[in-house]
Amino acid sequence: MGFIEYKQKGYIGIITISRPKVLNALNISVLNEMNRVLEKVDIKTTRCLIITGAGEKAFVAGADIGEMVNLTRSEGEAFGKRGNDLLRKIEMFSIPVIAAINGFALGGGCELALSCDMRICSDNAVFGQPEVGLGIMPGFGGTQRLSRLIGLGRAKELIYSAKKINAEEAYRIGLVNAVFPLEKLMLEAEKMATGIARNAPIAVRYCKEAINLGIEMNIDQAITMEETLFGKCFETLDQKEGMNAFINLSRNKNFINK
Ligand code: CO8
Secondary structure, three states: OOOEEEEEEOOEEEEEEOOHHHOOOEOHHHHHHHHHHHHHOOOOOOOEEEEEEOOOOEEEOOEOHHHHOOOOHHHHHHHHHHHHHHHHHHHOOOOOEEEEEOOEEEOHHHHHHHOOOEEEEEOOOEEEOHHHHHOOOOOOOHHHHHHHHHOHHHHHHHHHHOOEEEHHHHHHOOOOOEEEOHHHHHHHHHHHHHHHHOOOHHHHHHHHHHHHHHOOOOHHHHHHHHHHHHHHHOOOHHHHHHHHHHHHHHHHHHHHHO
């Protein structure tokens, strides 16, 4: 792989986008490689993914402007689709995905982060959707996911103004879950991933599925879908073991207390 590094650490898979000379900008090769890496992730042995950028300056500074400058209408649409397909794959990926945002997350970089389940960032992170300044619009799902995450008014302000915001502001408006010093970011991302990996993996996967599908449904359909997945949990060994372990522990505690 040229631009994507993949590292397995126990149950955690770490994907690093590595084009540091152009601040990890997303060109077609990066999108294709990332797609191939995701296809190879084995969810039997991987319970959480972390996506980050190489270097200390950028997560991803956007789609590659050099690669987009001469696109025709149909090529632009095809490039948007390539990005959208990948980001949708991340969003619906069966295990949770954490974006560890280590610097600039602009345009397609911010949109990539939005497709992840959770976002944490370093204190030097900068966010924005600067596309309208370049004569285009957010085309990797930004017009859709940003408003769903931070609300219409704030999303519209960020997108129409093309302004950049810092980590503190991103935290204040709910764009990121937490901010850490840059040197601690990956440690904290791994801590968060480990906390997730410690839980019953099938239950976690069903939770992701229920949340992602349910948000697009009306509440009656959504709770019915939740009931189905809830029922399926009772077919798993984790449910039998998890609940029996709790019951046995409680019995022992009662015995000791007596
Ligand atoms: N694409 C290509 N190259 C880039 C990009 C990018 N998005 N961002 C930075 N680079 C390159 C620079 O050209 C520069 O290269 P070189 O050294 O050869 O001149 C190198 O990275 C370092 O960048 P700077 O020297 O500019 O670093 P600064 O610290 O001065 O500035 C910034 C950092 C503020 C991040 C600045 O580089 C910048 O503004 N970059 C562009 C940010 C941007 O506008 N991003 C949005 C791009 S559009 C987009 O993402 C659309 C997504 C949807 C696509 C839909 C398709 C249809």
